[in-house]
Amino acid sequence: MTRSNLSELDGPANFRDLGGYVASGGVTRAGRLYRSDSLSYLSDRDVAALRDELGVRTVIDLRAGHEVEEFGHGPLAAHVQQLHLPIVDRTREPASADAPVRQGPKLDTLDQIYGFMLGEYADRFAVVLRVIADRENHPLVFHCAAGKDRTGLVSALVLSLCGVPDESIVSDFAFTESRMPEIIARHTAWAERAAAEAEVAGQQYGAQAATMHAVLQALREEHGSVEAYVLAAGLTTDEIEALRAALVEPAS
Numbered sequence: 001m002t003r004s005n006l007s008e009l010d011g012p013a014n015f016r017d018l019g020g021y022v023a024s025g026g027v028t029r030a031g032r033l034y035r036s037d038s039l040s041y042l043s044d045r046d047v048a049a050l051r052d053e054l055g056v057r058t059v060i061d062l063r064a065g066h067e068v069e070e071f072g073h074g075p076l077a078a079h080v081q082q083l084h085l086p087i088v089d090r091t092r093e094p095a096s097a098d099a100p101v102r103q104g105p106k107l108d109t110l111d112q113i114y115g116f117m118l119g120e121y122a123d124r125f126a127v128v129l130r131v132i133a134d135r136e137n138h139p140l141v142f143h144c145a146a147g148k149d150r151t152g153l154v155s156a157l158v159l160s161l162c163g164v165p166d167e168s169i170v171s172d173f174a175f176t177e178s179r180m181p182e183i184i185a186r187h188t189a190w191a192e193r194a195a196a197e198a199e200v201a202g203q204q205y206g207a208q209a210a211t212m213h214a215v216l217q218a219l220r221e222e223h224g225s226v227e228a229y230v231l232a233a234g235l236t237t238d239e240i241e242a243l244r245a246a247l248v249e250p251a252s
Helices: 045-052 065-071 110-120 124-131 151-163 166-194 209-223 226-233 237-247
Strands: 027-028 031-037 058-061 081-085 140-143 249-250
Touching: 031 110, 031 151, 045 151, 045 237, 058 124, 081 110, 110 151, 124 140, 124 151, 140 151, 140 166, 140 226, 151 209, 151 226, 166 209, 209 226, 226 237, 237 249
Parallel strands: 031 140, 058 081, 058 140
Antiparallel strands: 027 249
16 A cells, blocks of 8 residues: 555554545545544544544544443543444453353454454444444544454445545555554553553454455445445435545545
8 A cells, every 4th residue: 555644643553544545536535534543542642633633523433342441432532522333242252251152153264254244233334334424523533443354344335435446445454454563562562551451462364455355345246336235234325425425525
């Protein structure tokens, strides 16, 4: 990926503007929509930059409830509309042996995991897209822990609905691979200082271009198009058009 739109912040290592992509009829607007890794460890300088310089109005936290309970939303939550819209219920097994565990299918590859998430939690993706489609919520940041999986899928859906070519969507996803060492290093350092568990301690899977290629292909094979998928998930055509109008700047 040659154009990352990466912001240099003390906390997040994968905070990026989704503006500037060639889209259907124009380019995606800068300063409207941002993707990120965890916002739990923002510095005072970070908060000032996001609140005062970028004017962030809304944050969507895609993490599961146990992640928020353990690591918190972060200090920006006191200054913005903070929405907790988890995509999955858990990212690890409950600590208690008595806690119920829902057994999912055995999935061997990351694209299979993503496909399961998009099918099982389609309505949750629709809720997130509905919030993003409302320009009153902009500028908006959405994030999970590493800003790779849940965040990567939301980003792919948004960019595809805006008419951004697959090549750019795949590059946007794969850029996170280059940020993972720094993300892990920062979280490891924070955990050591707090004598606690790291929010992002490592990764079983990377962010390979082939993964997102496979996900987009599978969505189209099953639904016909990404737009058809989100319509089946619960979005309306008016909401899709609102998302495009809010996020795509028409060519002059």
